[in-house]
Amino acid sequence: MFPEYDVIVVGAGHAGCEAAHAAAKMGSSVLLCTMNMNTIAQMSCNPAMGGVAKGQIVREIDALGGQSGIISDKSMIQFRMLNRSKGPAMWSPRSQNDRMRFAEEWRLALEKTPNVDFWQEMVTGLVVKDKRVVGVKTSIGLEIKAKSVVLTNGTFLNGLIHIGEKQFGGGRTGESAARGITEQLVELGFEAGRMKTGTPPRVDGRSLDYSKMEVQYGDENPEKFSFSDETTPLKEQRTCWITYTNKEVHETLETGFDRSPMFNGRIQGLGPRYCPSIEDKINRFAERDRHQIFVEPEGWDTVEIYVNGFSTSLPEDVQYKAIRKIAGFENCKMFRPGYAIEYDFFPPTQLKLTLETQLVENLFFAGQINGTTGYEEAASQGLIAGMNAARKVLEESPFILKRSDAYIGVLIDDLINKGTEEPYRMFTSRAEFRLLLRQDNADLRLTQMGHAVGLASDERLEKMIDKKNDTAKLINDLKQKKLSPEDINTGLEDMETATIKEKITVEKLLKRPQLGLQSIMNLDRDIKSYLTKYPKDVLEQAEIQVKYNSYIEKEQQMVEKLNNMENFKIPLNFDYLSVPALSAEGKQKLHKIKPETLGQASRISGVSPADLSILTVYLGR
Ligand code: FAD
DSSP states (O other): OOOOEEEEEEOOSHHHHHHHHHHHHTTOOEEEEESOGGGTTOOSSOSEEEOTTHHHHHHHHHHHTOSHHHHHHHTEEEEEEETTTSOTTTOEEEEEEOHHHHHHHHHHHHHTSTTEEEEESOEEEEEEETTEEEEEEETTSOEEEEEEEEEOOTTOBTOEEEETTEEEEOSBTTBOOBOSHHHHHHHTTOOOEEEEEEEOOEEEGGGOOGGGSEEEOOOSSOOOSOSSTTOOOOSSOOOEEEEEOOHHHHHHHHTTGGGOTTTSSOOOSBOOTTSOOHHHHHHHTTTOSOOEEEEEESSSSOOEEEEETOOOOSOHHHHHHHHTTSTTOTTOOEEEOOEEEEEEEOOGGGBOTTSBBSSSBTEEEOSGGGTBOSHHHHHHHHHHHHHHHHHHHTTOOOOOOOTTTOHHHHHHHHHHHHOOSSOBOOOGGGOTTTTTSOSTTHHHHHHHHHHHTTOSOHHHHHHHHHHHHHHHHHHHHHHHOEEOHHHHHHHOOOGGGGGOOSOEEHHHHHTSTTOOHHHHHTTOHHHHHHHTTSOHHHHHHHHHHHHTHHHHHHHHHHHHHHHHHHTOBOOTTOOGGGOTTSOHHHHHHHHHHOOSBHHHHHTSTTOOHHHHHHHHHHTTO
16 A cells, blocks of 8 residues: 655654655655644644744755745745844744644645655554664554654644643644654653643634734834745735733632642643743742733634733633733633643654664654754754655765754754753754854855755755855945045934045945945945845845954854864764763763764763863874
8 A cells, every 4th residue: 555665754743844845855755644634734832933043943944945934934924023123143033824824835835745645644653673663553553664754743742731620632732642652662762751831722803902902013024034936025914912911810810820730730741931831920920910912813814813922721711711801802702722731752862963863773853752842943853854864765974954054953953962851942042153143144054055965946056146146246346335425424324424534435334333235325326226236135145244244254263163173073883981081971971972073072961171182082183
């Protein structure tokens, strides 16, 4: 009934969809095996993509040739570039999405991808021979053969849903939990853990009074995620709203604390510290008498509303009473209550940088199964796992992104070397080279790499090369073009420019903090007609590169230093246990993680600088 596949992807969430698409695009025959074809790319929680650091990840996925950016663009109902008032390293694209359209677009994209077959069923186990995965077993007893398997089970492994004192098995509300896989992996020697996450109630938008809330519009000139020409920015957008909880809401929620699974010890798993439930917030920040609530539509046409900031697992009657005390929610009708879910994950220190497991060859893990949270984190891991699964089958070298290449590199490096005790989400502060890893230059950083392995298309590469060359030419010209003090001092209100006494190059002028190419353009007709020949992304790129040149160069020098250590390879079979001078903890961690380079060894928590020098001597550096 089934051929032997190159890659079987288990689960069609954000990780699974990217994995299946990438592997198939790179020439593998792929089977995407998922419990329910109607929930492909389901957004389990908020209908939004991107945000701080996460928006950078979506653009990186896109630059490499993944699909999340395109799907987000196609299903977007509102776009905002967050942190515009800060430096460009912090600019973060975020979209509000139509939940149903997002899922539909992903399904259509996968159906259009040659080499992807589908099978709807629960995978209950793996077929492993001589420490190598060779297929999967399904709930109706089928065995499907494959050269490699990517597990992307999300929150489904032994998932347990909590609403107040009620608890029942499930991977998401209305969907059954996945059983069998954890137990088999533990038997094979894997360590497993338990985590939890939660989601707010969904409500009927027709029952809300928006006049009592603040309106939140999208950007006046919305942008998009994808660097490709496949999508266009929104012409119309839906509005969102902001409202607040108050003392009465908090007091009502507190009446349910004795029945809360969070507080009575029923939930064991650790939840995301940065995405706490409302009960957690009022408990931890007792001094605050209100919390912000974002009121977000679930799509273009639906009346369903996502109550962002009100995640809860309190009993449904308490949720209902409390939500009706929020301004604008007095007559609120609920579609479904919020809930918390506990699920199994596998500490990611058991993986290699390719996301292949150390214990079982050709078995890859991606997404929430690795202890992360968030669609973007999951999708990016799926992409890397899918790419590496495809390359492993073809006996090609691993595809690994460094910390200085991408947020995706930071994410995977952190997971593998540091592990995670709580659901891991990306922040800009996790990246040491944030000025290099901007959302605007993800294509310049990554498209060539994506193209070299057969994922990013020729058109993408050509577009990126044009942007790169045009930017270089523009910067060069800005160094030649000069403006006179009269033009500048009369045309600009910036106080600083009054001090300009002689002709100055546009490049030097652009370095002044308050000045951008848009304002300089208005000074001189020739400059304007020259600059308007360039597309917006080239102007923006040139401006950033000119303004932040010295900081960018400093970060690049740091990267070079790091790369020296990164290029120093450690033999795979190096016996750390036989190096007596290593600290006990360092020895144990190095033995467990088996770093591939000296650079990777330096980032493992518990490996001291002294351990590193000893290692350097032993390796004969
Ligand atoms: P998922 O999107 O969970 O997809 C898993 C897929 O695998 C599903 O299609 C499922 O059907 C399939 N599957 C599982 N097991 C099997 C099997 N054995 N056989 C076949 N198919 C299988 N993220 C945030 O960033 N912030 C939040 O506040 C937040 N809250 C959340 C609240 C809830 C209740 C849930 C469920 C998730 C929440 N998330 C949140 C997490 C976010 O949804 C995930 O991080 C993201 O969806 C993970 O993607 P994934 O691809 O790893 O798994």
